Amino acid sequence: xxxxxxxxxxxxxxxxxxxxxxxxxxxxxxxxxxxxxxxxxxxxxxxxxxxxxxxxxxxxxxxxxxxxxxxxxxxxxxxxxxxxxxxxxxxxxxxxxxxxxxxxxxxxxxxxxxxxxxxxxxxxxxxxxxxxxxxxxxxxxxxxxxx
Numbered sequence: 001x002x003x004x005x006x007x008x009x010x011x012x013x014x015x016x017x018x019x020x021x022x023x024x025x026x027x028x029x030x031x032x033x034x035x036x037x038x039x040x041x042x043x044x045x046x047x048x049x050x051x052x053x054x055x056x057x058x059x060x061x062x063x064x065x066x067x068x069x070x071x072x073x074x075x076x077x078x079x080x081x082x083x084x085x086x087x088x089x090x091x092x093x094x095x096x097x098x099x100x101x102x103x104x105x106x107x108x109x110x111x112x113x114x115x116x117x118x119x120x121x122x123x124x125x126x127x128x129x130x131x132x133x134x135x136x137x138x139x140x141x142x143x144x145x146x147x
Contacts, residue, residue, distance in 0.1 A: 010035055020044055025053045036076070056125060063087050064123040069110050069134035073127050090124075092116040093131070110134035118146045 001009070014031050017040065022030050026048050033042045063086025068074040074091040082089055092098050092113035102109045110131035117124060118141045126147075128135045141147045 007035070014040075018043055023048060029053065059123055059125055060085050060087065062123065064125055065090060065120060066125045066127055067091070067114075067117040067120070068127045068129065069093060069113065069131040070129045073129040077127075090117060090120070108133040111137035114138045114141060114147075 011031055014034050019040075020043050022043060026046070029048075030043055030046055033046065034040055060082070065088045066074075066077055066082065068077070068089065068091045071091050071094060074089050077089045079089050093109045095113070095116070098109050098112045098116060102112045105112070108131070111133045114126075114134050114137040117126070124147070126138055128138065138147065
């Protein structure tokens with residue numbers, strides 16, 4: 001089988017194995033997460049804010065960037081499609097100047113990485129994975145009106 005045929009068959013299997021209804025409009029996302037993780041629990045424990053999918057699609061179509069807190073999360077982004085939409089993927093955690101600043105300030109690279117992201121001059125979607133200090137920093141930046 002060709003790669004696209006394998007993926008299509010995988011999604012058919014996932015659809016057939018689902019035992020719970022999915023929230024309308026989130027089906028493709030939930031199935032993609034299950035496909036990537038082989039964990040059907042996501043069908044029950046992923047939560048979506050009202051209109052989150054529509055808002056994200058509009059932002060992506062408008063050329064927003066995506067900022068992640070880990071290189072692993074960034075690796076999962078289809079950068080070719082994102083670029084076609086006018087966006088770019090960023091992860092600042094590995095940047096040497098971020099590492100130096102974090103060390104000097106006694107904070108995490110993830111926190112400084114979010115501060116760097118706040119300097120981007122375009123709308124962004126923030127995809128926070130496993131760095132709690134990235135999320136805390138992002139919340140502080142949001143409360144300060146910087147993102």
